[in-house]
Amino acid sequence: MKKTDIGVCMVMYGVCAFFLYMTLQLPKAAQIYPLCVNALLAGLTTLHAINMIRSAIREGVTSGLEDFRDFLPSQFFTLFIMIVLYLALMPYIGFYPASFLFMTASLLFLRVKLWQILLAEIALFLLVYFAFTLFLEVRLPEGEIWYMLEAVE
Amino acid sequence: MMTETLSLMGNGFISALYPVNILAMIAGVTIGIVIGCLPGLSAAMGVALLLPMTFSMDASTGMIMLGAIYCGAIFGGSISAILIHTPGTPASAATAIEGYQMTLKGQAGKALGTACIASFFGGLLSCISLYFFAPLLGQLAMKFGSPEYFWLSIFGLTIIAGVSSKSMVKGLMSGALGLLLSTIGMDPMQGVKRFMFGQASLYEGINVTCALIGLFSMSQALVLAESKIRQRAKAAKFNDRMLLTKDELKEIAPTIGRSWIIGNLVGILPGAGASIACFMGYNTARQFSKHKELYGHGSYEGVAGSEAANNAVTGGSLIPMLTLGIPGESVTAVLMGGLIIQGLTPGPNLFVGDTAKMTYTFFAGFVLIQFFMLGIGLLGCRGFAQLARLSDAILIPSVTILCVVGSFAIHQNFVDVVIMLIFGVIGWLARKFGLNNAAIVLALILGPIGEKGLRRSLLLSGGDPRILFSTPVCWVLIALCILGILSPVLMDRMTAKTNHD
Numbered sequence: 001m002k003k004t005d006i007g008v009c010m011v012m013y014g015v016c017a018f019f020l021y022m023t024l025q026l027p028k029a030a031q032i033y034p035l036c037v038n039a040l041l042a043g044l045t046t047l048h049a050i051n052m053i054r055s056a057i058r059e060g061v062t063s064g065l066e067d068f069r070d071f072l073p074s075q076f077f078t079l080f081i082m083i084v085l086y087l088a089l090m091p092y093i094g095f096y097p098a099s100f101l102f103m104t105a106s107l108l109f110l111r112v113k114l115w116q117i118l119l120a121e122i123a124l125f126l127l128v129y130f131a132f133t134l135f136l137e138v139r140l141p142e143g144e145i146w147y148m149l150e151a152v153e
Numbered sequence: 154m155m156t157e158t159l160s161l162m163g164n165g166f167i168s169a170l171y172p173v174n175i176l177a178m179i180a181g182v183t184i185g186i187v188i189g190c191l192p193g194l195s196a197a198m199g200v201a202l203l204l205p206m207t208f209s210m211d212a213s214t215g216m217i218m219l220g221a222i223y224c225g226a227i228f229g230g231s232i233s234a235i236l237i238h239t240p241g242t243p244a245s246a247a248t249a250i251e252g253y254q255m256t257l258k259g260q261a262g263k264a265l266g267t268a269c270i271a272s273f274f275g276g277l278l279s280c281i282s283l284y285f286f287a288p289l290l291g292q293l294a295m296k297f298g299s300p301e302y303f304w305l306s307i308f309g310l311t312i313i314a315g316v317s318s319k320s321m322v323k324g325l326m327s328g329a330l331g332l333l334l335s336t337i338g339m340d341p342m343q344g345v346k347r348f349m350f351g352q353a354s355l356y357e358g359i360n361v362t363c364a365l366i367g368l369f370s371m372s373q374a375l376v377l378a379e380s381k382i383r384q385r386a387k388a389a390k391f392n393d394r395m396l397l398t399k400d401e402l403k404e405i406a407p408t409i410g411r412s413w414i415i416g417n418l419v420g421i422l423p424g425a426g427a428s429i430a431c432f433m434g435y436n437t438a439r440q441f442s443k444h445k446e447l448y449g450h451g452s453y454e455g456v457a458g459s460e461a462a463n464n465a466v467t468g469g470s471l472i473p474m475l476t477l478g479i480p481g482e483s484v485t486a487v488l489m490g491g492l493i494i495q496g497l498t499p500g501p502n503l504f505v506g507d508t509a510k511m512t513y514t515f516f517a518g519f520v521l522i523q524f525f526m527l528g529i530g531l532l533g534c535r536g537f538a539q540l541a542r543l544s545d546a547i548l549i550p551s552v553t554i555l556c557v558v559g560s561f562a563i564h565q566n567f568v569d570v571v572i573m574l575i576f577g578v579i580g581w582l583a584r585k586f587g588l589n590n591a592a593i594v595l596a597l598i599l600g601p602i603g604e605k606g607l608r609r610s611l612l613l614s615g616g617d618p619r620i621l622f623s624t625p626v627c628w629v630l631i632a633l634c635i636l637g638i639l640s641p642v643l644m645d646r647m648t649a650k651t652n653h654d
Binding site: 004005007008012015019022026027029030033034037038040041044045047048051067068070071072075076079080083084086087090091095099102103106107110111112116120124128131132135136137138139140141 | 323340551
């Protein structure tokens with residue numbers, strides 16, 4: 001048994017509890033199906049917990065951290081925060097400026113050579129522009145800040 | 154009936170030859186090969202990422218493009234497997250064994266040529282079963298009512314046990330989680346808002362495309378971001394001839410035939426996939442080979458066995474998805490998302506009326522895709538080989554940006570981007586903790602079908618559950634559900650036998 005599996009069970013029970021609370025707010029007739037599905041998830045999680053206990057008795061307990069042997073927390077979380085910031089910035093400064101900043105920052109962080117960064121950015125933005133802006137006519141976020149600046153002027 | 158089918162087939166070929174469809178095939182196959190030859194990117198991920206690009210296309214053109222990406226990616230995996238000993242996709246894992254040995258012997262061109270020709274024949278022959286079985290199964294499914302649809306979705310969900318590679322219980326848990334998430338949105342019978350958190354965009358439930366992009370593409374970017382950026386080996390340069398001689402073609406013909414049957418059956422079987430088929434094709438080729446001593450030292454017969462089998466999966470795997478609306482594995486789940494986006498409901502309705510024209514155009518396109526794959530594969534191998542070296546560092550932000558723009562393009566709504574990111578994190582966590590993304594997606598797709606089937610049946614019978622057991626088809630489907638539950642045991646035995654061989 002892996003200790004990390006305890007976490008999996010806890011999260012699943014948490015999801016069940018949350019959905020149970022939400023289901024009980026619904027009218028009676030609309031409760032039945034979500035309750036059945038919730039009971040199914042809770043039942044399977046319990047079955048998994050029983051399997052875990054059996055496996056712990058039979059084979060002992062491992063930390064489960066062996067699955068994270070190659071995990072580089074500083075690299076992963078820095079990149080993840082960059083993604084979140086990128087999404088947070090996009091409505092304000094627009095898709096293209098936000099994507100340019102995100103791509104430059106993440107590639108510099110990953111120590112990619114400058115000419116490769118430029119080449120990758122040109123290729124990607126051309127692809128997005130032709131495929132989404134011209135072909136699909138998608139209006140990508142333009143950025144509120146530019147409208148505000150225009151209004152001020 | 155026969156004349157009608159023949160006419161639909163003929164018209165399908167005429168429509169598939171429209172310039173826009175030809176362009177879609179060329180673009181799809183090229184993009185697919187590029188995605189396939191990049192280690193770390195999978196066929197499902199590629200199809201999910203490019204799904205939004207098919208929104209504005211005609212349904213048949215969109216499906217042809219997605220099918221081309223699928224076939225291209227399965228073949229593309231062999232390029233990096235042969236030249237840098239790193240399979241681009243799991244479907245080419247067996248190809249790397251003999252293919253790389255051939256590269257070391259200075260026969261990289263011949264290995265790539267064999268992979269290309271075997272993939273072509275494997276894919277082309279798989280179209281036969283697509284043409285033959287899909288309409289038959291479609292006709293059978295026309296007789297289904299609400300109780301049968303309920304059992305059909307249960308059958309689809311039991312496949313979850315099959316697609317879960319390590320733990321059946323965890324696979325089923327992933328499915329149950331997907332089912333719970335599929336209840337978000339409007340209640341189909343009572344008209345009550347369920348778990349919408351005040352978001353009007355969740356009125357029709359979680360957008361399956363956003364979930365697909367998040368679970369398969371965004372989570373892949375996060376997987377690449379978590380570990381050290383690897384430097385890829387330099388792709389070997391080659392100058393030898395890629396085309397096979399007549400004698401060589403004759404020699405691999407029986408291998409391709411056997412691998413076609415294997416790949417097709419594996420494709421039709423829900424839960425199995427190209428990664429299993431390639432090893433089965435390779436092992437069968439070795440068992441029947443007259444030159445067993447060459448295996449492990451660079452046998453082009455081995456390359457043909459593996460590549461014909463993995464490409465033969467493509468046509469077979471489309472059959473249950475198109476006829477019954479049951480995607481047996483992740484790529485077909487994503488393709489099903491493509492059909493849903495086009496406003497089509499996978500199932501028997503695809504074979505009647507105007508929709509049948511679209512379906513047969515797609516079938517004809519699927520045949521033509523194989524020819525483009527052969528041409529582009531043979532002509533572009535040298536160029537694609539260089540792309541296989543593209544660093545993960547560049548892929549991480551590029552894939553992220555494409556995920557963002559793809560999910561935004563669906564409704565031009567930023568909430569979809571947030572949902573995509575949430576599913577990306579769920580997908581990454583699921584991979585880290587042994588849960589199954591394909592199972593979550595299958596449940597998200599099949600959940601509403603099952604719910605409607607169950608609740609409509611109970612409404613018709615005045616709440617009497619015996620309606621769910623009222624027809625012989627119901628009992629056949631119940632038997633298939635039991636088989637679905639048992640399938641992991643059978644798969645384990647099959648894999649163990651393959652490994653032992």
